[in-house]
Structure formats: structure tokens, C-alpha cells
Amino acid sequence: MKWLVRILFGLVLVGFPMLGGDFYVNLASQIFIAALFAASLNLLVGYGGLVSLGHAAWVGLAAYTSAWLYLRLGLGHSVTAPAALLLTTLMAALFGWIAMHASGLGFLMITLALAQVLWGTAYRWSAVTNGDNGLSGLTRPAPFGIALDKPAAFYYFALAVTILALWMIARFAGSPFGAALRGMRDEPRRMAALGHNVWLVRWITFVYSGFWGAVAGLLFVYYHKYIHPSTLSLTASAEALLGVIAGGAGTLAGPIVGAAIVMLLKNYVSAYLERWNMLLGIVFVLIVIFMPEGVVPGVRRWWTRWRRQ
Amino acid sequence: MTPALKLDGLRKAFGGLPATNNVSLEVTAGERRLIIGPNGAGKTTLFNLITGDLKPDAGAIRLFGEDVSHLRVHERAHRGLARTYQIITLFPKDSLEHNVVLSLLGLSKARWDAFRPLAIQASLRDEARRVLGMVGLEQRATRPIREVSYGEKRRVEIAMALAQRPRLLLLDEPLAGLSREERSAVKQLIDAISRDVTVVMIEHDMDTALDLAERVTVLHYGSVIVEGTRGEVVADPKTREVYLGN
Secondary structure, three states, rough: HHHHHHHHHHHHHHHHHHOHHHHHHHHHHHHHHHHHHHHHHHHHHOOOOOOOOOOOHHHHHHHEEEEEHHHHHHHOOOHHHHHHHHHHHHHHHHHHHHHOOOOOHHHHHHHHHHHHHHHHHHHHHHHHOOOHOOOOOOOOOHHHHOOOHHHHHHHHHHHHHHHHHHHHHHHHHHHHHHHHHHHHHHHHHHHHHHOOOOOHHHHHHHHHHHHHHHHHHHHHHHHHOOOHHHHHOOHHHHHHHHHHHHHHHOOOHHHHHHHHHHHHHHHHHHOOOOOHHHHHHHHHHHHHOOOOOOHHHHHHHHHHHHHHO | OOOEEEEHHHHHHHOOOOEEEEEEEEEEOEEEEEEEEOOOOOOOHHHHHHHHOOOOOOOEEEEEEEEEOOHHHHHHOOEEEEEEEOOOOOOOOOHHHHHHHHHHHHHOHHHHHHOHEEEEEOHHHHHHHHHHOOOOHHHOOOOOOHOOOHHHHHHHHHHHHHHOOOOOEEEEOOOOOHHHHHHHHHHHHHHHOOOEEEEEEEEOHHHHHHHHEEEEEEEEOEEEEEEEEHHHHHHHHHHHHHHOOO
């Protein structure tokens, strides 16, 4: 039964571009990117218990780095992509080191502040970022000579990268390292007394989560072929955090479902409803009331209750 | 022989109020030491200083001759120090087995493995089962902590400490809140700990744990007021004063 559902789901994912129109295929690509972004944040929030409100920094930084290297230095994607990942990961190492000096609300505020610094820089440092106009005139890469300009081609590319990333994140969560991380979320003092290096494990997780955020950032800039400071904004970070919490923090599927809800409301409903932000708010209030633990654990709970009856 | 634990002039104050006031003591390797004292005597503070959860204002802590005063909590665990908590500190949603596995992981290199599933680490699981067997909880290994009784949780606390094969074991009120039967079960458990392990135990109530110890230290307002063999401490009038009031 479980396998049947999985195979069916896989077939739908693979066959989707043949059935859906360009609008829906592009929407699906954007959902993959948002899901990867939320899943990377979930490493910190869900498994680490470290609530960050600055995760958009990694998407924006990777996107800007890749765009700038291409536009100003004329470098190809085979150089800009690893360079953007490396720079963003190094930055995450630095930011993590700073933010890890605080915990709880302090941690949240520092991540927010650091991301705001990047956001402000993107707006003001026009010589590099082109300010409010953003950087345009970008291209998509052509891995193995396959052009990604058609919606379907990009869809498969984004799907492949997202699946690989989610698989790596799942392995991380299920590993001894992930178990230790979850232990530190619940009882950090006890974990230290058991010989676990709480600080180091959390810092490594911060850097790792920043790396996958950067991967999402590359997909983001490849998709839009454009980057604007709003990518680095508090709203972008908050949207991802909402997705994680609404879908179910600390579960594998939760951030994917949560990100999909946000993206659908943002891109689909907004076509019909001008006040889509209000609807987003209402949806989240309903989720919090009926499934405070998030949609994925909530549905699971309802399902087991229903089957028992 | 180097003592297992040596404290020199240890001081810790909270807002000017001394919780540990110039405490010096020595525990020989293999010894069973009981630390008693009324509420607020600074017993748990003393443990927190030894483990590194708290930083002393002054004084030094030596484990087996090594000055560990500046080591962090997890580094001291790697020097062979393990503890249990007065207020049960377990992972309530996880199984008994997983709790012990987290303890085993703490000292295992496998804790840095971020790719292979924890579930396939059969050696960790087998060892966790074995340790749970030692405290008589093998049958409950897969149950989540929140579903087992208080007495069983106390035994898991001890199992997690024993799993680390410590050289020095600190037990913070291991008998607190237990029924008479549970108490004798836990006492037997402590009695059965190998003599390779030095045990320092805190108890609030003098009578319950006296027979587990060879030497007893009485703390009062953060200071050591009496120390000696069981008989000496019981006979000392200062002990009576602390416990019977004046």
C-alpha cells in the first residue's frame, strides 16, 4: 500500500510536465525551490530547536554571488555555482559563530539582524547589487549540454536537485549526528553531560543548513533569471519559517507541505484574490487552531484516530 | 594513589549568597562517598561545579589528578565523569533504548556520522539492551520514557550513567521519591556497581543511603562541617545539630 502510493506519487511528479500547462509546471518548479528552502531551515528549527528568522540570507547571498560573478566577471555557471555555494557556506559559518553566542529569542534576533544587514547592503550598495533595480540579464545553466530554458526542462532539473537535497537532509536527520542534534533540542544540558559537544553540533548544523539554503538560492536565481533585494527580506525568511511551522517542524514532509501551501496561496490564489495575504493569515490561524503541531503530524494524528474508530 | 576526585577551596556564590563555601575534599578511587545535608546545603551546586555546569568563583577541581576546572561539560564526560539528576532529565518521547543509545553515542566516534542511519548501528543497540538488562528494564526497551513509571525512570537515569562506563559516577538523590520496594531495588543496583567505579552520592535523608557509603561528608550552608566514616559522622554532635535543628 505504502509502496503503491509512493510509486503513484513518483509517476505524477515525472508525468506532470506532460499534463500540466506551462503555468502549472513553473508553479511546481517554484514549489520545489520553496520546499528545499524550507527543508534546509527545518534542520535548524525542527531538528535543532534553533528558530532562525534570517534564513533568506543564504538564498539571497548565493543568488547575488552567482549573478554578480556572471554579469561583472563574465564567469560561466560551472564556476559561479561552486563559488556561490562556497562563499555562502563560509558566510553561514561566520554568521553561525556569531548567532550561536545567544540562544532562544536572542538567537532569533541575531539571525534576523544579520540577515537585515545583508538586505540593507543589497539595497544600498548599488555599485555591486544595482540596488532596487536588482540584477537582470542572467541565464540558466545547461548541465550536460541540456538547455533549461523550457519550463519542463527546468522542472526536471529542479525536481532532481530537490530530491537529492531532501534525501541528503533525510539521511542527516536519521543519522547519529541528527539524533544528537534532536537530543540537544530537548535536553541540551543532559547531552553535554553525556559527552556531546552541543556548541559544535549546532554550529555544524547551522552551516549545513546554510549550504542547502544556498542550493535553493541557486535554483531560485536560475528560475527567475533575476535577483532583487526583496529575496533577502524579512518577509522571505518569515514565509519559510511559516512554511516549516505550518507543515510540521521536525518532520521530513512537513516543510515541503508547508512551503507548497505558501507558494500555492502566493502564486495561484493571488491571481484570483487581491487580498491573498489575508487568506494566508486565515489559513495559518486555522492550522494553528486545529493542528498546532503542523499539517503533517496533524493529519497523521487524525488518520490514526479515524482508523481506530 | 591519586584521588578520583579532589576539590580545593571551591567557592560559588549566587548574588552574594555562598552556595559552595570553601569546600575541599578528597575521594579515593573506588570509594563510596555519601554527601548529605539539609535542603539548600549546596549539594547539587557542588555536583554542578564538578561536572562543569557551573563555573566556580574560586578553587580547583581535579579528576584522577588532572585539573579539569577549565574543561567544558562534555570534555569532563570524556575524562570518565558521569552523573544522574535529582530531577529526572530524560528524553520523554524517545524509547528507553534510544535514551541509552544517546548516552553511548556521547562517548562514541559514531556521534559525528551524519550520513548512515542510526538504526543500522546494531552494536549501539545491543549495548543499550545489555545495559538496560543490568537495571532490569530489558523488557521495556522499546517503550517511550513517558509511559514507564517513576521508579523505572530513576533506573534509566542510572543506566544512562552506567552505559558510559564512568570512572567517577555522581548520583544526585537516586532514591528520591521512590517507594520502599523501588528503593531497595535501586539500592541493590548501586551496591552492584563495580569497584572500578568511584561513586559519590547525594542524599537528602541521612538514613536511606547511609549503608551504601563508607565515608560521609555533611554539608551545611555550603560548607563541609563533618567528614569521616559512617560511625564517626553519625556520632558527631554537629551532624545531629544540622539534622535535629537547634
